Amino acid sequence: MPDADELVANALAAVRGTDVRQAERQLDQLMVGTGAADGTTAVDAALLRRLVRGLSRLWPRGWQPVDVDRITSRRLDAHAVRLVRAAMAAQRRDQADPVPAWWDDQLRELVATEGAADGSVLAGWASREGLDRADALRTAVDALALVESLPPIAVLRPPPGTTGAVTARPGGVARSGSPMLDRVRALLAKAESTTFPAEAEALTAKAQELIARHSIDEALLAAGAERGDQPGGVRLSTDTPYAGAKALLVQEVAAANRCEAVWSDDLGFTTVLGWPADLVAVELLYTSLLVQATAAMLRGRAERRPGSGRRTKVWDESFLNAFALRIGERLRTATEAATDAADRAAAETAGAERLLPVLAARGEAVRERLDTLFPGVTRHRLSVRDAEGWSSGTSAADRASLDVGGGRKPRQVPGGPDRRPPERR
Numbered sequence: 001m002p003d004a005d006e007l008v009a010n011a012l013a014a015v016r017g018t019d020v021r022q023a024e025r026q027l028d029q030l031m032v033g034t035g036a037a038d039g040t041t042a043v044d045a046a047l048l049r050r051l052v053r054g055l056s057r058l059w060p061r062g063w064q065p066v067d068v069d070r071i072t073s074r075r076l077d078a079h080a081v082r083l084v085r086a087a088m089a090a091q092r093r094d095q096a097d098p099v100p101a102w103w104d105d106q107l108r109e110l111v112a113t114e115g116a117a118d119g120s121v122l123a124g125w126a127s128r129e130g131l132d133r134a135d136a137l138r139t140a141v142d143a144l145a146l147v148e149s150l151p152p153i154a155v156l157r158p159p160p161g162t163t164g165a166v167t168a169r170p171g172g173v174a175r176s177g178s179p180m181l182d183r184v185r186a187l188l189a190k191a192e193s194t195t196f197p198a199e200a201e202a203l204t205a206k207a208q209e210l211i212a213r214h215s216i217d218e219a220l221l222a223a224g225a226e227r228g229d230q231p232g233g234v235r236l237s238t239d240t241p242y243a244g245a246k247a248l249l250v251q252e253v254a255a256a257n258r259c260e261a262v263w264s265d266d267l268g269f270t271t272v273l274g275w276p277a278d279l280v281a282v283e284l285l286y287t288s289l290l291v292q293a294t295a296a297m298l299r300g301r302a303e304r305r306p307g308s309g310r311r312t313k314v315w316d317e318s319f320l321n322a323f324a325l326r327i328g329e330r331l332r333t334a335t336e337a338a339t340d341a342a343d344r345a346a347a348e349t350a351g352a353e354r355l356l357p358v359l360a361a362r363g364e365a366v367r368e369r370l371d372t373l374f375p376g377v378t379r380h381r382l383s384v385r386d387a388e389g390w391s392s393g394t395s396a397a398d399r400a401s402l403d404v405g406g407g408r409k410p411r412q413v414p415g416g417p418d419r420r421p422p423e424r425r
Contacts, residue, residue: 004034004046011141012050012148030137040133044122047140051084052091054147059160062153065106067235067269072146074239074268079129080143085111086125087143096161103160153264154271154373156233180214181280188288192295200292201330204285208256208331211281212338215257218277219358231362231369234279236286239268241313245320246270249293250286252328256335257281258363260370262377273369275362285331293323 002010007030014026033039058068065088072084089111092099126136158164184207191203238246247263250270254261259274259282272282297319301312343355370377 002029002034004039004042005050007034007043008046008050008141008144011137012145015141015145016149027134027138027141030141031134041123043137044120047137047144048087048090048121051087051140051144051147052094054144055084055088055091056095058147058150060155060162061150062155063150064156064159064235065103065110067153068147068150069110070235070237070239070269071150071267072143075146076142077139079131079135079139080146082111082129083122083125083140083143084147086121090121098165099160100157100165102157103165153267154233156235156271156373180210181284184210184281184284188284192288192291197296201327204289204292204327205330205334207288208281208285208334209338211257211285212335213342215275215277215281216339216342216355216359218275219362220355229275231273231275231366232279233271233273233369233373234283235269235271236283237268238263238265238270242317242320243268245317245324246290248321249289249324249327250282252324253285253289253331254282256328256331257285258335258359258366260366262370262374271373273373274366289327293320293327296323 007026011023011026011030014023017023030043033043036042055068068084068088069081072081088107092104092107122136122140126133129136131139187203187207187210191200191207194200194203236250238250243265244263247261247265247270250263250272251261254272254274257274257278259272259278261270261272263270272279274282297316300319301315339355339359
């Protein structure tokens with residue numbers, strides 16, 4: 001009989017192929033095991049070893065625990081998701097130092113890191129999931145095939161075991177202690193809960209105004225300290241349904257907060273590049289606005305004319321695209337108003353050393369980071385295929401004046417099925 005590693009390799013090769021019967025035969029071989037008294041235990045240990053090895057190879061290729069969890073949820077079932085989480089916990093126990101704190105934070109949010117580090121991980125997982133051995137082995141091989149097939153992606157932060165892993169500054173939503181961020185979260189929570197669109201948009205605009213002021217303060221502090229920091233990045237889920245509309249919303253929120261966004265449609269996420277305070281803003285706002293846009297879309301469906309509901313998906317996409325573009329304009333208006341006010345204040349106190357050159361230099365650093373990580377990026381155009389959905393989405397994001405801080409009124413987004421939103425990355 002083949003040994004356990006060979007049995008796993010054969011099953012994996014068969015699952016990757018097109019011969020369904022051969023794949024089932026190889027899974028049957030896994031069921032039988034090596035023929036030794038501990039053959040099934042040896043198979044479990046071999047599967048876990050290879051899965052852990054596959055995960056450890058992903059980290060230097062740009063993947064992070066949340067990215068692996070996201071792609072597993074996108075392509076496999078919930079059983080496989082929990083298996084991969086258990087395997088990541090097992091891999092962490094053998095991970096070479098240094099391991100950054102943000103890495104462990106991600107992993108802790110997915111799964112507890114305690115427990116066995118041998119083949120019993122699979123047995124324990126299968127028992128918790130209520131899977132018989134055949135289904136457990138099939139799920140484990142599918143998970144292994146996925147992990148080993150993932151391509152390299154942009155390395156946003158130094159991974160564990162590399163130089164700079166501990167000193168790298170985190171990018172993403174801060175978990176603790178900023179009074180300003182607490183105020184922003186409170187405003188966005190109110191915006192998500194209200195049933196009045198005008199109130200929701202006014203609250204969101206106020207949140208953007210606070211975020212813009214905080215970002216400006218951070219920029220001035222960084223310029224004065226000369227710490228030599230570099231722009232970072234986060235990945236935000238833009239999965240189906242309506243992945244393109246979600247990616248457009250990320251881009252609009254990113255642009256309003258001096259960030260760059262790149263959509264990886266096949267992998268179900270958008271990468272946002274920017275400075276730490278701005279990345280926090282994008283992640284907070286996108287999460288909230290996605291909730292608000294979905295609620296507005298559902299209300300809009302209920303308000304449609306009788307007999308116009310035959311193409312709900314097309315209407316939804318047009319609605320969400322229009323909503324994203326309108327909200328983007330309003331967020332930029334709030335940012336511009338806060339920037340103008342801060343620049344005037346800086347001119348009065350600092351003379352010739354104005355705010356705008358500082359922001360321009362930071363923006364250029366973000367664009368250089370974009371060119372480094374995504375040298376072959378292309379633009380994609382989204383088509384508007386439903387005039388009613390476009391008009392309704394624009395109205396949903398335009399029912400209230402968001403002229404906070406004295407900014408100019410945003411231009412009207414024209415409706416009509418032949419109009420297309422501007423190109424984006």
